[in-house]
Amino acid sequence: xxxxxxxxxxxxxxxxxxVRLHGxxxxxxxxxxxxxxxxxxxxxxxxxRVWRIVTCGCRGRAAAE
Numbered sequence: 001x002x003x004x005x006x007x008x009x010x011x012x013x014x015x016x017x018x019v020r021l022h023g024x025x026x027x028x029x030x031x032x033x034x035x036x037x038x039x040x041x042x043x044x045x046x047x048x049r050v051w052r053i054v055t056c057g058c059r060g061r062a063a064a065e
Contacts, residue, residue: 009041009050016044020053027053 019025025032027039034056043050 007041009043011045012042013045016042021051023052023054025054026056026058028055029058031056031058 020027026036036054036056039053039055041050042053
């Protein structure tokens with residue numbers, strides 16, 4: 001079975017709360033009391049650090065409405 005290609009991080013150009021970067025809150029809405037799932041990788045513009053982010057699914061629900 002072929003191995004999956006590594007995901008390229010999304011580059012974020014605006015200021016982001018550190019709790020969102022640490023995966024302690026939904027990256028999109030900031031929710032902390034909802035179930036959070038891995039949502040990918042981001043890199044803040046001007047930095048080389050790659051962050052694993054989480055989401056509560058708020059973006060998926062908004063798109064479905």
